[in-house]
Amino acid sequence: MAEFVDRVVLHVSGGHGGTGCVSVRREKFKPLGGPNGGNGGNGGDVILRVDGQSTTLLEYHHTPHQHAPNGDIGRGDLHHGFNGESLILSVPQGTVVKDKEGNVLADLIRVGDEFVAAQGGQGGLGNAALASAKRKAPGFALLGIPGDERDIVLELKSIADIALVGYPSAGKSSLIAAISAARPKIADYPFTTLVPNLGVVQAGDTRYTVADVPGLIEGASDGKGLGHRFLRHVERSSALVHVIDCATLEPNRDPISDFEVIRGELENYEVDPTAGVTIPLNERPQLIVLNKIDVPDARELAEFVRGDFEAKGFKVFEISTASHEGLRALTFAMAEIVEADRKARKKAESKPVEDNTVVRPKGFRSKKQKEFFIRREERNLEPLFRVIGEKPEKWIMQTDFNNDEAVGYLADRFAKLGIEDELYKQGARAGDAVVIGEANDAVVFDWEPTMVGGAEMLASPRGTDVRLEEVIRPSRSERKAQYHDRMDAKAEARAELEAERQAGVWTESVDEKAKAKNSSKNEQNS
Numbered sequence: 001m002a003e004f005v006d007r008v009v010l011h012v013s014g015g016h017g018g019t020g021c022v023s024v025r026r027e028k029f030k031p032l033g034g035p036n037g038g039n040g041g042n043g044g045d046v047i048l049r050v051d052g053q054s055t056t057l058l059e060y061h062h063t064p065h066q067h068a069p070n071g072d073i074g075r076g077d078l079h080h081g082f083n084g085e086s087l088i089l090s091v092p093q094g095t096v097v098k099d100k101e102g103n104v105l106a107d108l109i110r111v112g113d114e115f116v117a118a119q120g121g122q123g124g125l126g127n128a129a130l131a132s133a134k135r136k137a138p139g140f141a142l143l144g145i146p147g148d149e150r151d152i153v154l155e156l157k158s159i160a161d162i163a164l165v166g167y168p169s170a171g172k173s174s175l176i177a178a179i180s181a182a183r184p185k186i187a188d189y190p191f192t193t194l195v196p197n198l199g200v201v202q203a204g205d206t207r208y209t210v211a212d213v214p215g216l217i218e219g220a221s222d223g224k225g226l227g228h229r230f231l232r233h234v235e236r237s238s239a240l241v242h243v244i245d246c247a248t249l250e251p252n253r254d255p256i257s258d259f260e261v262i263r264g265e266l267e268n269y270e271v272d273p274t275a276g277v278t279i280p281l282n283e284r285p286q287l288i289v290l291n292k293i294d295v296p297d298a299r300e301l302a303e304f305v306r307g308d309f310e311a312k313g314f315k316v317f318e319i320s321t322a323s324h325e326g327l328r329a330l331t332f333a334m335a336e337i338v339e340a341d342r343k344a345r346k347k348a349e350s351k352p353v354e355d356n357t358v359v360r361p362k363g364f365r366s367k368k369q370k371e372f373f374i375r376r377e378e379r380n381l382e383p384l385f386r387v388i389g390e391k392p393e394k395w396i397m398q399t400d401f402n403n404d405e406a407v408g409y410l411a412d413r414f415a416k417l418g419i420e421d422e423l424y425k426q427g428a429r430a431g432d433a434v435v436i437g438e439a440n441d442a443v444v445f446d447w448e449p450t451m452v453g454g455a456e457m458l459a460s461p462r463g464t465d466v467r468l469e470e471v472i473r474p475s476r477s478e479r480k481a482q483y484h485d486r487m488d489a490k491a492e493a494r495a496e497l498e499a500e501r502q503a504g505v506w507t508e509s510v511d512e513k514a515k516a517k518n519s520s521k522n523e524q525n526s
């Protein structure tokens with residue numbers, strides 16, 4: 001049996017951003033020509049796009065892992081890396097995208113609708129782009145960051161104005177083939193149809209779509225015979241047509257009991273409120289089609305039960321998909337229902353038909369939100385401050401922690417964003433642990449507020465922060481004071497010497513001493 005796939009779990013990941021390049025221009029006679037490292041390219045996105053040709057999710061059942069290409073690395077001489085191309089995954093019309101908890105992320109209805117399932121990671125800036133007046137030749141570049149990674153669930157819910165329901169082999173596919181250009185597989189064994197077939201029907205001025213749903217059996221609403229999955233395709237149609245086999249030779253089957261079984265299954269099926277149409281299946285308009293009246297016994301039986309169905313308040317059509325008898329009346333009756341439904345809908349929502357939608361995943365990516373927030377927590381009875389925000393979390397990923405300059409740049413960015421000030425406000429004190437991001441293995445800093453950014457990496461041994469080991473340079477006023485001290489000491493020494501000279505401690509005068517030195521020098525030179 002061929003596989004029926006209308007629900008798959010996809011593991012999607014955007015491409016990794018390319019790393020920026022550190023490079024310095026070298027020219028003859030210009031040893032340090034300035035930084036010229038190019039930027040890394042962005043990773044590609046994974047995009048779901050509705051494609052008119054695609055009818056099943058089978059392909060993704062076999063290839064559930066989808067990864068978009070990575071961005072290229074930056075290179076010297078200002079060569080920027082190429083962006084990773086977007087990976088476009090074609091999905092059929094009516095694909096509903098959900099997260100693993102069952103929340104609907106997107107409902108892809110029109111051809112061309114798109115859903116960005118995973119965004120590619122940003123490429124890192126090269127050292128040329130990082131140069132500034134303050135930092136003329138950066139000795140670091142930013143790393144590319146990983147793309148989004150997540151699991152999504154795709155569910156196919158056919159969108160047809162009318163759904164054909166009925167027992168296996170009742171002739172649903174035959175009916176679609178007879179009234180539309182669709183050419184589904186038809187055979188005399190049950191469950192021939194595994195994926196709904198869609199057909200477009202033109203009746204007078206009305207054009208509408210009809211879907212045949214795989215055959216239903218008793219217990220379908222509980223999932224028997226994959227019935228639950230099949231019924232999913234009925235959810236979005238505005239009306240149902242019961243196709244009833246009047247020529248079946250199976251024991252215990254007759255048109256009335258067949259109909260009651262299907263009605264019961266429709267009754268038991270709970271409509272998913274996310275499907276767009278919330279009316280219970282049995283409360284939607286329904287028509288009765290008694291099929292195979294080209295078989296004499298069947299025609300007799302159909303005439304016999306017609307009254308019973310009419311007594312229940314249904315419109316009944318006796319047809320043969322083989323001889324095409326009764327089809328015209330049926331297609332016009334279906335058109336009437338569709339028209340009525342469309343009018344009702346137009347009234348309910350008088351908004352115009354929108355253009356294709358492109359859905360982007362929501363998260364904390366929205367611009368309006370605050371750039372970051374800080375949450376005070378406790379760990380081992382010590383306070384811990386958790387900084388949550390797209391930017392700081394991204395910056396951490398962009399930082400090469402083996403490069404002191406890169407770490408310094410990160411500290412500058414944090415300070416500029418106001419993280420330092422906010423930590424003060426929240427009562428952080430020197431030495432408190434600061435964590436960036438929600439993850440448990442997130443980067444931990446010891447907060448040192450006297451420094452810009454105050455970040456000491458815990459990853460490097462404690463107390464080995466290079467910025468702490470800098471030689472302490474005296475300030476201008478301190479140097480001035482030191483100078484004066486030195487001058488004063490000199491003056492004192494001079495006064496002392498003068499006093500000793502007068503007291504006759506020194507016999508040789510300073511001039512004589514100098515002369516003697518000069519004469520001995522001349523002797524040596526000659």
Ligand SMILES: Nc1nc2c(ncn2[C@@H]2O[C@H](COP(=O)(O)OP(=O)(O)OP(=O)(O)O)[C@@H](O)[C@H]2O)c(=O)[nH]1
Nearest residue numbers: 169170171172173174187188191192193215321322
């Ligand atoms: N004699 C006669 N046979 C028909 C008629 N309609 C369908 N059949 C036959 O009934 C069998 C089943 O037809 P399908 O159209 O495949 O039935 P289905 O309801 O789509 O069946 P599943 O896809 O298995 O649920 C085929 O052998 C058809 O040739 C009809 O009007 N007259």
Ligand SMILES: [Mg+2]
Nearest residue numbers: 172173192193
């Ligand atoms: Mg069929």
